[in-house]
Amino acid sequence: MERRIRVLIGKPGLDGHDRGAKYIARALRDAGMEVVYTGIRQTPDAIASAAVQEDVDFVGLSLLSGAHNHLFPEVARLLREKGGDDIVLFGGGVIPEEDIPGLKEAGFRAIFAPGTSATEVVDFINREMQDRV
């Protein structure tokens, strides 16, 4: 039985800066994961629907516009609504320190600040996977 870790990387909201998202997607691919990249300007509903259909283990969101306090929890809520409550959420982008506790409360397991190395994200995913099984 060959189990691959599946991760969805998405960008909710209106900013079109996807370098960070693509950088992470590529790094996860090189770490042996299957990465579903959904592109920019996605609605929370589109991201949550895709995550359920793709049966991913993780959803990683990237946002630089400042709308994270609204959009991130919305993705979390829709995922729960669609039965994807076992999917682990993480986020990154330009997110002020003081917003992190609120996002964690909304269901995000990790928020990565700018400058985070790809290895940190890979390690986080591998650690979470170990805890699951």
Add this chain to the structure above:
Amino acid sequence: MFPRDTGLLVGKVLQGETRTLARVLSMVENGDPLSESIMHDIYDPARRSLTVGVTGPPGAGKSTLTCRLIGYWRGSGRKVGVIAVDPSSPFSGGALLGDRVRMQEHASDPGVFIRSMGSRGHLGGLAGSTRDALELLAAAGYDPVIVETVGVGQAEVEVASLADITLLVLVPGMGDEVQTMKAGIMEIGDIIVLNKADRQGIDQLESSVMASLELLPEGSHRPPVVRCSSLTGDGIEELTGEMDGLLSGILDRDSLVRRRTTLILESILREKGRHMAARVVEARFGSIERAVDLILDGKTTPYGIGVLLSEEHASKAGD
């Protein structure tokens, strides 16, 4: 969490329950021990769900065309399934599955189910479990199901044996007309789509494709050739018209079902054969690596192991 109960899972797939369908697709992809009995219960040769293959070289616009086709069938209220295959890395085993980017507009439509698959080392333009994924989507009520292959080169023709109808997507600038004369990919299109028709070189592409088709033997089927632009939508109506025409002409669906069933059975036999042979080698030598050691030490050859397997099989058959 998720019950590991075949009957329950099968029941929910047949009801079209999205979360279960998605999970069962993963089980099949991962070769879960339950997956064979699930497929056994799901398989139904009487099921009629149209399967459309979309194939062509990387960057030809397959995903964008698929997006257009989804829109066409959604317009008539049909539930559309999509299986989009992208290549897995031969080194890390990872994959970047990016076909959804071009299908964004259908992402929150509950009548559309899109699943991305890594090829996971399978050659032929599909993943090893694509055939099972097709059956599952059809069982969940998706009709048609579109199968988009990885970007193919010349010889990846497997999709044609799975699909009822295969669209070969070509674009200008892929080489001279000798390319269109080669065997393989050029032979499998039921319709040849000349995409990016707004680009330079489209006339040349069309004339070399036409020239190649003229060389087909008298009386053989000549696939229609359609120019379009998936991006602007130009020519899409003509394409769907040709498709519907071809489909209404396919009276002998039974032979399509027979072909697909033969393919499924053959690939199961191949997989089982490989497993059984590997088990014999492991029983005899400990592991494949150990067998390679012996070969390199000059004790036997790969062919010698082949002979051994044949003898083993013959002695079992004689029992």
